[in-house]
Amino acid sequence: MKTIRTTHGFTLIEILVAVFILGIIFSFIFGALTSSLASAKEATARMDIGHTGRFIAGKMASDIASASLLPMSGKGRLWGRHFMKNGKRRDEIHFTAFSRTYFTGRPQIDQSEIGYYFRIAKNGEDALMRREADVIERPVDQGGESLEISPAVEELAIRYQLDDKWVDEWDSESVQVLPKAVSVECTLADGKHKYLFTAIARPAI
Structure with a gap:
């Protein structure tokens, strides 16, 4: 007597269930990878904007610390202007300083004019600019060469210490001295967050 063996394959329902389970597993894996990549990209962007913000604030503080009224020549000045545009603070500052300048084809000198202000960039948005001149001129906010620092700067608040209070504007031609201290607050934005x-x-002094 012969024994007949029957081999049963997977049914259509079993195959569909297996495919469904695999789909769920791959969806979880893809979601985890996508989330990890997005987190890594966001972390990198934050590091970049953090580096930019610290550099701008530090550079401005370093430049302002070198401000001088140039008593030997009598041409020195520090002029700070409070300015608002579309509800955002866009202050600017221009001053003479004891700071070495390096312009191609020109002799190196130790006096300069430095300025920080906003100007419309190529993309139509305001960008923070840094101006430097190796010739001391009047008015103090003109001349020299300007360089775009960053379009990510959304607001710039500059305040000046006058005795025991802080004021929003300064003109050394009126008060005849430099401020005791200058506060720089720089706000950068990446489209989602502000820093x-x-x-x-x-x-x-």
Whole structure:
């Protein structure tokens, strides 16, 4: 007597269930990878904007600390202007300083004009600019060469210490002295978040 063996394969339902389970597993894996990549990208962007913000605040503080009224020539000035645009603070500052300048084809000197202000960039948005001149001129906010620092700067608040209070504007031609300290608050934005960077500069009065 012969024994007949029958071999049963997977039914259609079993195959569909297996495919469904595999789909869920791959969806979880893909979601985890996508989330990890997005987190890594966001972390990198935050590191970049953090580096930019610290550099801007630090550079401004370093420049302002070198501010001088140039008593030997009598041409020195520090002029700070409070300015608002579309509800955002866009202050600017221009001053003479004891700071070495390096312009191609020109002799190196130790006096300069430095300015920070906003100007419309190529993309139509305002960008923070840094201006430097190796010739001391009047008015102090003109001349020299300007360089775009970053379009990510959304607001710039500059305040000046006058005795025991802080004021929003300064003109050394009126008060005849430099401020005891200058506060720099720089706000950068990446489209999702805002980041505040601060620094204090103390000019050598």
